[in-house]
Amino acid sequence: MSMPRPAAPVVNRRQDGFILVTSLVFLVVLTLLAVSAINSSTLQERMATNQREKSRALDAADSALRHVETLLASTDFRQCNPVMSPTAGTNAAANNGCNASASGLTVIPAGSGASNSTSYYLSDQFWSQAGVSSYQLPADASGSGLNVQYVVEYVREQANDLNPGSAGAVILFRITARAHGRSPASRAVVQSVYQVTT
Structure with missing residues (x-):
C-alpha cells in the first residue's frame, strides 16, 4: 500500500x-x-x-614681451632705429649691417589721459591701430593656433635718475603684448615699461 504524499507548500x-x-x-x-x-x-x-590654453597664451605674450625687450636693449636698435637715430633712415639695417628686427622695430607715440586705462589696452580698438606687430614663437613651426601681437610705445625722455651725474638721458618705452589661442576665453595681455639709456 502506498502512503499518501504530503501536500506541497503553498507559495505566496x-x-x-x-x-x-x-x-x-x-x-x-x-x-x-x-x-x-x-x-x-x-x-x-x-x-x-x-x-x-590660458597658460599657453600668457607664456606666448610674455615671450613676445621679452623678445621686444631684447631688441630694445640691442646696440642695433640704438644705432639704426629711426626713433633713436633719426639720421639712420629706413635702410639703416642694410647700410650699417644692423639687425633688421631691431632697426625696423615699429614704435608709436604713447596715448595720454583716458587712453592709458586698463580697459583701453584690452580693447580691440587698441589692437586695430597702426603700429601693431605680429610675433611668432620660435618653436611654433607646426602652428599652435596662438595669435601673438605687440605694440611698442614711446613714453618720454627724461634725465637719468639712477645716475644723476651722467650726461645721458633715458627713454621710456611701454611694451604691450597680447596672445590668444583657439578659444576666445584664452586671451592674455602683459605690459612692461622698458628704459633705454642714451
Missing part, C-alpha cells in the same frame, strides 16, 4: 516580480550615477583645457 504569489522591480531600481540608480560621473569628468576636462 504576491512576491513574484519583486526581484525584477528591485533590479530595475538599482539599474536606474547606477545609470544616473554613471551619467553624473561622465558629465562631471567632461566638465573637468573642459576646465583643464581652458586653463591650459
Whole structure:
C-alpha cells in the first residue's frame, strides 16, 4: 500500500516580480550615477583645457614681451632705429649691417589721459591701430593656433635718475603684448615699461 504524499507548500504569489522591480531600481540608480560621473569628468576636462590654453597664451605674450625687450636693449636698435637715430633712415639695417628686427622695430607715440586705462589696452580698438606687430614663437613651426601681437610705445625722455651725474638721458618705452589661442576665453595681455639709456 502506498502512503499518501504530503501536500506541497503553498507559495505566496504576491512576491513574484519583486526581484525584477528591485533590479530595475538599482539599474536606474547606477545609470544616473554613471551619467553624473561622465558629465562631471567632461566638465573637468573642459576646465583643464581652458586653463591650459590660458597658460599657453600668457607664456606666448610674455615671450613676445621679452623678445621686444631684447631688441630694445640691442646696440642695433640704438644705432639704426629711426626713433633713436633719426639720421639712420629706413635702410639703416642694410647700410650699417644692423639687425633688421631691431632697426625696423615699429614704435608709436604713447596715448595720454583716458587712453592709458586698463580697459583701453584690452580693447580691440587698441589692437586695430597702426603700429601693431605680429610675433611668432620660435618653436611654433607646426602652428599652435596662438595669435601673438605687440605694440611698442614711446613714453618720454627724461634725465637719468639712477645716475644723476651722467650726461645721458633715458627713454621710456611701454611694451604691450597680447596672445590668444583657439578659444576666445584664452586671451592674455602683459605690459612692461622698458628704459633705454642714451
